[in-house]
Amino acid sequence: MKSKAATSSPTCVFGADGLFPSANFLKNAEINNMKEQSDFLSNLSDFLYPRSCYYGQFKPEYLVFNANLQEFAQRVGYISSLQTNGKISPQEAYDQIKTLWKQLKRAKKELEATSINLQSF
Template sequence: MDKTRFLYPRASYHGDLKLENLVFNANLQEFAQRVTFLSCLETSGKISSLEAYEQINALWEKLKQSRHELGIQ
């Protein structure tokens, strides 16, 4: 198995087939993957809880902004 596909799996999209929805789905999957990495780093003691929280919060704000820019309700 390709290492990149293993570390960054992508699920196929099953919603209304519009470009905005596909882009948001990709952003959502990236958000979920990064939150998983941050959670693992925090759990293993590599980063502090505060640092994990701040990074996850920044990712959340970026995801909300992309949803707004794409015009998805």
């Protein structure tokens, strides 16, 4: 007599298409724990890197630049707080902010080049 486990096909955690078959060792509690951890990390990311709504003129390159600018401002705030509380030196804070500024300028130039290339089509 065949056991029930040997004849049954694997079940899917994320859908019926078979892309993500669940392993038999995953229990509902473990799946719920993974979901809670994922929710926690998502909420933590939202807390650490908040995003404000963009109300300016809508162009894809403006939206991308705004996201880059918000990330720059958030990181400068963290660096400033670390320096204020004595965790990093003023020179280290300056160097980190200078690096971030160069990254923002480079990203803006790349966006401008992409925008020009898209307009030529």
